Each structure stands twice: as C-alpha cells, then as structure tokens.
Amino acid sequence: MDPVRILADLVQLPSINPMGRDLPPELIHESRVTAYLEKLFTSHGLRCLRSMALPGRENIVAFLDPPGPASSTILFEAHQDTVPIDGMTIDPFGGRVEGGKLFGRGACDVKGGMASMLAAFLRLHQKKKSGMPQVVMACTVDEEHGFHGIQKIAGSSWVREKDPKSIWAVIAEPTQLRIVNAHKGAVRWDLITRGKSCHSSTPHLGENAIYRMGALVPVVEAYAKKLAQGPRHPRLGSASLSMGMIKGGTSVNTVPDSCTAQFDRRLLPGEAPLAAVEDFRSYLHSSCPGDWFEVTEPWLAAPALGDEHSAELVQGLGDCLRKVLGQSVVEAVPYGTDAATLGDLGIPAVVFGPGNIAQAHTKDEWIETDQLYKAMEILILLVEGKSLN
Numbered sequence: 001m002d003p004v005r006i007l008a009d010l011v012q013l014p015s016i017n018p019m020g021r022d023l024p025p026e027l028i029h030e031s032r033v034t035a036y037l038e039k040l041f042t043s044h045g046l047r048c049l050r051s052m053a054l055p056g057r058e059n060i061v062a063f064l065d066p067p068g069p070a071s072s073t074i075l076f077e078a079h080q081d082t083v084p085i086d087g088m089t090i091d092p093f094g095g096r097v098e099g100g101k102l103f104g105r106g107a108c109d110v111k112g113g114m115a116s117m118l119a120a121f122l123r124l125h126q127k128k129k130s131g132m133p134q135v136v137m138a139c140t141v142d143e144e145h146g147f148h149g150i151q152k153i154a155g156s157s158w159v160r161e162k163d164p165k166s167i168w169a170v171i172a173e174p175t176q177l178r179i180v181n182a183h184k185g186a187v188r189w190d191l192i193t194r195g196k197s198c199h200s201s202t203p204h205l206g207e208n209a210i211y212r213m214g215a216l217v218p219v220v221e222a223y224a225k226k227l228a229q230g231p232r233h234p235r236l237g238s239a240s241l242s243m244g245m246i247k248g249g250t251s252v253n254t255v256p257d258s259c260t261a262q263f264d265r266r267l268l269p270g271e272a273p274l275a276a277v278e279d280f281r282s283y284l285h286s287s288c289p290g291d292w293f294e295v296t297e298p299w300l301a302a303p304a305l306g307d308e309h310s311a312e313l314v315q316g317l318g319d320c321l322r323k324v325l326g327q328s329v330v331e332a333v334p335y336g337t338d339a340a341t342l343g344d345l346g347i348p349a350v351v352f353g354p355g356n357i358a359q360a361h362t363k364d365e366w367i368e369t370d371q372l373y374k375a376m377e378i379l380i381l382l383v384e385g386k387s388l389n
C-alpha cells in the first residue's frame with residue numbers, strides 16, 4: 001500500500017491525546033485509529049493483538065513471522081495519539097495533499113512515520129521469505145502525555161521472553177530521516193508546603209504555606225544551579241531542573257494552608273528517574289529541617305536514551321540511509337521519545353522517521369510526501385539487510 005494513502009486515512013481519524021483536558025469525545029483517544037489498524041492487519045492476514053494500556057485505550061501489535069525460525073526481531077514502533085488542535089489554521093483532519101506536502105494534525109508527529117512503517121511492513125509481508133527476521137509493528141497509545149502505551153509494551157510477554165540483544169527497535173518520530181541514538185529523559189513531581197489557615201485579618205494565628213514555599217525557592221534554585229554545573233554528557237550537555245508552576249491559596253482574605261510547585265527534571269543517560277527525585281528530596285530535607293513540606297512521588301517518569309547498546313543498529317540503519325539518501329546523519333536531540341523505555345531494557349533502540357520536528361504540533365502541521373517513500377524504502381532495506389542469505 002502507498003504510504004501517502006495510509007497517512008491520509010490516519011490523519012482523517014482524530015486521535016487527540018486530551019492531556020487531562022475536557023475535549024469533545026468524538027476527537028479524543030486512539031480508538032478510531034486502533035480499529036483502522038486492526039482492519040488493515042487482519043485484511044492482510046497478519047496476526048495482531050490489542051492490549052489495554054489505559055481504560056478504553058489500546059496498543060495494537062502485529063507480527064510478521066517468517067516461515068521457519070527467526071533468530072532476531074526488528075520492532076517498528078509508532079504512537080497513535082496526537083496533540084490537540086487548538087489554533088490550527090488548516091483542517092486538522094483533512095489530509096489534503098498539495099505541493100508535495102500532506103497537511104493535518106499528526107501528519108508529521110507521527111502518523112507520517114507510522115504510515116511509512118506500515119507500508120514497509122505490508123511490503124515485507126508480501127515478500128516474506130525464510131531467513132528474514134521476525135518483524136513486529138507496535139502502535140502505541142498515550143505517547144504525548146504519560147508514556148503508558150510503551151510501558152505496557154515493555155512489560156509484555158512477547159518482549160520479555162526474548163533476549164533484548166536479539167531485538168532492534170526503531171521508534172518513529174520526525175527526525176528528517178536522521179538517526180537519533182541519544183536523548184534526555186524527564187521526570188516530574190510536586191513539592192507541597194503545608195501551613196495553617198485562618199482569617200487574613202489575624203495572620204499571626206496561622207502559618208502561611210506560600211511564605212513557606214517562598215523560603216524553599218532559593219534552596220531549589222541553588223540545587224538547580226549545582227545540577228547545571230554537574231557532570232556533562234558529551235552530546236547532551238548537563239542535567240537540568242526547572243520549577244515551572246506554583247499554585248497556592250484559596251482567597252485573598254484567607255491565610256493559605258497549602259502551596260504546590262511543579263518540577264521538570266531532565267535526565268542524562270544512566271540517571272534513574274526515581275533516584276533523581278530522591279536526590280532532590282534529601283537535598284531539601286537536609287537544607288530545611290521540618291515536616292512542613294513534602295516531595296511527592298513522580299507523576300511522570302521517562303528515562304533518557306543512551307547509545308551504549310545501539311552501535312550495531314546504527315551501523316546497519318546507516319548503511320540503508322547511505323544507499324537511499326547518499327549520506328547518513330546520527331544525532332542526539334533534546335526531546336524525549338518511547339525509545340528510551342525499550343533502551344532501558346537493554347534493547348538496541350533508535351529514533352528514525354520522515355518529517356521535521358519543527359513541523360510537529362504546529363498550527364499548519366505537514367510532512368513532505370517524498371520523505372514517506374524514502375523512510376519506507378530505508379526500513380525495508382533494514383529488514384532485508386538483517387536477513388540470512
């Protein structure tokens with residue numbers, strides 16, 4: 001099947017990740033895309049399974065098993081969800097093709113990458129021959145918000161029962177057909193200060209939780225500075241911490257008894273999300289004794305992607321890029337992806353796909369259709385290059 005045709009179909013099926021907001025039910029969640037994919041796989045006679053990652057939100061995974069035993073697996077992964085459509089200046093679900101571009105929400109991030117993978121997958125299915133690796137196409141939910149889809153994949157038996165080193169994972173994101181083999185991770189949590197509320201006309205009778213948060217702010221800032229001056233990754237720079245939101249109080253005439261701040265900590269490869277939170281917690285408690293504040297458990301945790309397992313995959317994919325494009329570029333990027341969750345299991349994982357991240361999440365999101373064909377061709381070569389002759 002033509003990747004442009006598949007992409008137009010996918011863009012016409014809204015699959016917005018509401019990210020905690022209240023949006024129209026006919027636009028949110030991945031079920032329409034999941035149903036389309038199931039029909040696509042089964043109509044081609046491919047084995048597939050759905051698995052619930054969140055209520056009503058299912059990953060769908062299809063398996064292309066070669067005749068005879070396969071000694072290795074190539075896993076294609078792409079997320080089904082998109083970001084919301086606020087402020088878009090084009091029809092978000094039109095899928096219009098004009099001037100070599102296809103327009104719509106998700107065209108670039110990452111239904112375009114998914115379409116290239118699906119087209120390659122179906123082509124490989126037609127050509128199926130013994131000696132080729134098993135190819136798995138995993139279409140996950142909730143990448144744009146909580147990473148629940150890929151966590152479900154990482155825990156599934158068909159991944160766990162394999163030797164991680166026997167898998168090569170390619171994660172679709174718009175990398176402009178470059179290979180991304182390293183990126184930072186992220187962990188997010190809350191800091192809550194507690195006080196005692198009373199009427200604001202007698203503030204001496206209360207304990208103001210906002211003042212208490214204020215006392216912690218310079219401590220946090222010093223910690224963030226220390227982190228920025230800490231160990232540097234040669235390609236990703238230093239780890240970082242940002243205090244992004246403070247919320248406290250209920251009304252101007254009440255002394256507030258609670259104040260909450262939110263943190264975004266960016267991780268380097270090798271840093272465990274939970275350990276990063278624990279380090280912050282113990283720094284705060286040793287600098288400010290008392291039980292009037294609490295550092296919560298993280299509500300989002302995604303590791304960084306390191307390049308320690310993926311050298312052979314980068315080499316193999318790089319050969320395919322050179323054949324199709326005449327060159328191959330390997331880079332590190334600042335944004336996080338599903339690749340890190342697989343990399344954490346010791347699975348060689350890279351990020352690769354058509355489209356430019358600069359067009360992701362934009363008001364007139366588009367992708368060059370030419371890149372869809374090139375990505376498809378490169379992915380087919382990757383599998384064929386891994387086949388036994």
Ligand SMILES: [Zn+2]
Pocket residue numbers: 079109110143173
């Ligand atoms: Zn994406």
